[in-house]
Amino acid sequence: MVAIAAALGRPPLRRLLSTASSIPATTTAITTTATTLSSSAASNPLVRESDLRVAEDVITEDEERVVADECAAILRRRRYEDGHWDHVIVKFKEMERSRWSTETKRVLxxxxxxxxxxxxxxxxxxxxxxxxxxxxYIKPHVDSIKFSGRVVAGVSLLSPSIMRFKKEHGESIIDALLPRRSFYMMTGRIRYHYTHEILPGVQVFRDELPVTRTRRISIMLRDEFRSEFIDEYM
Incomplete structure (x- = not known):
């Protein structure tokens, strides 16, 4: 598991999360084991360590194959679309589904x-x-409260990818490396005040790790938005 934390000047123990190197340093840096924000986060108290997390290897290779094959079989008659209704996703198929095989339901x-x-x-x-x-690829966006509450989370199948977070009003950028079979979770200010996107093609993470994104299937969990979230996060 990795977590977002403020720890400027200290390299991450595992390089799954990164502040983007192409922009000036901000008060947010990333480590992977801290459970609380350090004192260097005092200037940004609204972003908590628990707002963005990634867990690796949450399913086995066999489970990945079963779930990905089931998704592909259901979507096989559909063509990849060039445009999404909100113009966010390019070259994709999608569905919402609650009925699954026993094996996939167990995984979910x-x-x-x-x-x-x-x-x-x-x-x-x-x-x-x-x-x-x-x-x-998926363009920068903030998920609408019509479709998500305080949590947006998902498992990544078939390919690694980089998810980039950008503060809507500011220069802060955070890159999260999502390996195959990993699970990410965003909530709080990261969920409501940062856009997120899936970068296309070949990227380099932390200026040293090539990440080649191929076909990717993601399965996302969402909760219902409630009015009290407005006062807490927005």
Whole structure:
């Protein structure tokens, strides 16, 4: 598991999260094991360590194959689309689905119980599946409160990728490396005040690790938006 934390001047123990090197340094830096924000985060108290987390190897290779094959079979008659209704996704297939095989349902039920997820969250029965072509990508966006509450989370199948977060009003950028079979979770200010995107093609993470994104299937969990989130996060 990795977590966002403020620890300027200290390199991450595992390089899954990164502040982008192409912009000036901000008050946010990344480590992977800290459980609380350090004192260097005092200038940005609204972003918490627990707002962005990534857990690796949450499913086995066999489970990945079963789930990805089932998604691909359901979507096989659909063509990759060039444009999304909100102009966010390019070269994709998608669906919302609540009926799954016993094997896939078992995997999804286990994902809903991962310790990086907030406790007491009631998720929609249907999950959101996006099959992103090798040359597809997801543009910067903030998920609408019509479709998500305080949590946006998902498992990444078939390909590693880099998810980039940009502060809507500011220069802060955070890159999160999402390996195959990893699970990410965003909530709080990161969820509402940072855009996120899936970068296309070949990228270099932290100026040293090549990341080749191929066809990617993601399965996302969402909860219902409640009015009290407005006062807490917005």
């Amino acid at each position: 039920d286990r994902l809903r119980e991962l310790p990086i997820l907030p406790r007491g969250v009631e998720y929609f029965p249907a999950v959101h599946v996006i099959d992103l072509a090798e040359d597809g």
